Amino acid sequence: MDSLLKRINLEIAAIGGKRSRSRAQVIEVFFRTGPHATLEDLAQAVRKRNRTVGYATVYRTMKLLAKLGYAKELDFGDGLKRYESNLESHHDHLVCQECGLVSEFQEPRIESLQEQVAKQHGFLPTMHRLDIYGLCRQCAVAGKKEN
Amino acid sequence: MDSLLKRINLEIAAIGGKRSRSRAQVIEVFFRTGPHATLEDLAQAVRKRNRTVGYATVYRTMKLLAKLGYAKELDFGDGLKRYESNLESHHDHLVCQECGLVSEFQEPRIESLQEQVAKQHGFLPTMHRLDIYGLCRQCAVAGKKEN
DNA sequence: CTCCATAGTGAATTTGAATTTCATTATCAT
DNA sequence: ATGATAATGAAATTCAAATTCACTATGGAG
CATH class of the missing domain: 3.30.1490.190 (Ferric-uptake regulator, C-terminal dimerisarion domain)
Structure with missing residues (x-):
């Protein structure tokens, strides 16, 4: 988990990004949360730990994780975007x-x-x-x- | 095509619905339009023939067709709802x-x-x-x- | 270490497709 | 014909998601 976070931070640095506490928290919560979590779920979970993290940061971070290939966007047609880890095998x-x-x-x-x-x-x-x-x-x- | 329209009108009547010119136009355009048309596409096509038809009617009619089983809702993840005829065989x-x-x-x-x-x-x-x-x-x- | 250019942040606003509202019109069983 | 009710279109609303913006934090250069 820690090494995973480090790896992600390296990739972010590689594309000219910087670190941030908020983003690290989002990433950690995401990998700890069960699969098929909605953005709302994730935002709730993150804000439970740190009320100061804004929704926008959750949305942006998840989009970033998707771009880097660590998260997969799901859509079961209920109008809510869901994310799951892309580390597990395909299913x-x-x-x-x-x-x-x-x-x-x-x-x-x-x-x-x-x-x-x-x-x-x-x-x-x-x-x-x-x-x-x-x-x-x-x-x-x-x-x-x-x- | 005409018999199809008649059949649909019968089903609509069966659930307590009435006919309308606008709706008939939407239905006809839908079955004449290629598959995977977005709501916007359909609305454009309908309004090209009859400018007075409102977007709401197109949306409502397509939802109705979906409920009756004549249309299938598609979503390719680009934020646009698409419809295709459900008469053709599954694919x-x-x-x-x-x-x-x-x-x-x-x-x-x-x-x-x-x-x-x-x-x-x-x-x-x-x-x-x-x-x-x-x-x-x-x-x-x-x-x-x-x- | 100190700059300082630049990425990141959160609150608030905006977007945009889809749906709903509402006053009016059209349909159809009687 | 008439009256109950379904359907309509323009406009307003909804809601998740994206964007804006003034401000803060990061981290490479010197």
Whole structure:
């Protein structure tokens, strides 16, 4: 974690940036917070520690982390931007439309089929997004009972 | 096309709705316009024919079509909502990050793997979204030349 | 160490797509 | 025809996100 912060600071310096306490706090909170956190979540968490950190700094820092490749921007269509660490291995999402629960999965066979498809279309893929929407186990059961 | 409009009007009537000229124009323009049109695109196209149609009507009509299942809402992460007809068979998207070109593909093997994954997680899928981002053939070639 | 150019900051403002409001108009069952 | 109600368009509102701006902090040059 400390070495991670150091590495990030080096990269920031490399592109002509300076350090700051606020930004360090945002970065630390981000990596400590669970995945799929909204900007609002992150801002809350940061400000819980240090009330003086402004929303703008949270937004700017997350954008910076995304640019450096440490964070990934997510959008599950609810109008809120979410971020997750890009350090963990790649995965896709199952989003419950009822309770909002987001779970993750990996399926290498899907990945390789995507590569194939892209190649067939002369397309050079840099990333992809696969989100499956529906009802989680809990909500599916609850839904059945209602009928 | 005419029979489609009639069918839609029947469904609207069934949920207690009335007809209107503006709405009919929006619907017609939507089905005549290429896929992945933004709301702005649609509004422009409609207002080109009939300047008196307001943006709100375009927005409301597209939401209605989505609710009835005739239109699908898309979001490629550029902050603009797009719509495509839901009459064509299901497909996923290849989005060029350089020129914005969107092309479509179908891959039944991916679909079935998704079903499998969902089942394994006790998840009841209602829909999914798979977008592959990268460079289209044109832009990939152009990018190489630059280096 | 001391400058000082410049990056970063937070509060406040602005942006911009999308939605809602509201007074008016159009539709349609009776 | 009439009256209940859906639909309309212009304008106002919403809301997350981005930007502005006056001020502060950082860190390389000397």
